[in-house]
Amino acid sequence: MFGFNRCQSGTSAFMALLLGTTAAVPMLIPTPASAQLFPPPSNRRNPSPSFNRLVIPRGTEIPVEYKEAEKILVALDETMDLTLTVAANIRNRDGRLLVPFGSEVVGKLEPTSGGSRFVAEEIIINNRRQYLNADSRIVTRREEIRRGSRTSEILRGASIGASAAAVIAAVTGDKAIATEEVLGGAILGTLGGLILGRSESAEVISINPNSDLDITLRSDLNLY
Template structure:
C-alpha cells in the first residue's frame, strides 16, 4: 500500500509530479488560455485559466479547527466547518486554495468496512469528515468531494469517569454531550449541534441501562486531513 502524503500545517503544500509509464506527468492539468481582440485590433490574453486537481487518495490536504478536539458518539452525524491549514499551491507556486479557506462538511458514521452507516446500534463503527464545499475569503463557493480517513478508536465514558482530559479545548456533538452529562453529571458542556427532546430521551434510556458509552475523540489537525474522491477544478489566485 502506497504511503499517504500529508501536507503539514505551517508550510506551503507543494503538490508533486506523478510518474506514470516512465513519463513525468504534472499532477495538475491547466486549461488553455483564450485570446481575444480589443477595439484596436490587438489581442489580449483572457485570464480564464483553470487548474484541475485529480482525485488521489495518496495525497491529503491538512485541516485545522478552532478547538483541539471534537467529541462525538458512534452513529452521530455532526455538521461542522473546518479550515485549510496551509496554502495549497502548484509547481509554479500559484495559490490554488489559500490557507484559512473554509471547508464545510460533516462528521459522519462509517462502518469499518468503509460504507456510510446510520445504524446506531452497530458498535463496529468509525467516524470520518466528509467535505462538501469550499468557501473562499471572497465569499465564492466551490463544491468539493473529499473525505478524511476513517477514525475508529473510542474512549469509554462511565459513571465516575474523569472527563477533564477529554473535554479540555473540545467541541462536543449533541449525542456526546448528552452521554457525558448524564453519566458524569457535568452540565457545563458546549454543544456543537442541539439535540431534539425525543432523541435525548431515547439516548438517556439506553445510557441509564448500560451506565456507559463510547465516544470518538477526534483531533482535526491529526485525524481529519482530506483526500479528493473526484477531480477539483479551480481558478488560481
C-alpha cells in the first residue's frame, strides 16, 4: 500500500511537472516582427509612436520661403505657377527628420475671395515627388499702380506675373516690361490697345512670399 502511494505520488509529481512545462512553452515563442509593424485594428485609434513616425498630421503648418524675390505681384484674377522651399527642418516629437530644409513645394498662386493664395500640389523631398494637399492663407494686400509711377520702383525686388506686367505696362505706358520673355506672345499681342487706352490707375496683389505663404496641411501627409 505504501509502495502504491509512493508510486501514485511520484506520478502526480511528474504530471504536475509536465503540465507546468507545457504551460510555459508559449511564453518562449518570440512575437512575430509583423505584429510590431502593423498593430491590430483594435489598437489603431491609439497607435504607438513608431506607427505614426512618418506621418505629418492634418493642420500642421509648414514654413516656406521664396529666395528669388522680396515680393510677388499678380493681377487680381491671375494664376501663376510658383515653387517655394521649406524654410526649416520638420521633425517629429522623437527628433526624427521628416522634411529637410530646402525641400521644394510646387504649386500655384490662385485668385480667391478678392485676393490670392498659394495652393500646393507637390512636395519634393530628396528628389522624390509626392502629392501634397496644402494651401496658404488668402493675401488681400493690394498695390496701386498710377499713371506716371516709376516702373523701376514698382518692380524693385519683385517677381511679377505676366498679367500683372500687362496691367503695369498698360497704366504706366512703360513698354520696357512688355517683352515676349515676360508676357508671352498671347498677352503681348493685345497689349498695344491697352497702352493706347490706358487707365489712370489699377491695382495688383502684392505678396510677401517669406511671411504670407506658409502652408497648412489639409490632409495627413504620409511620407514614404
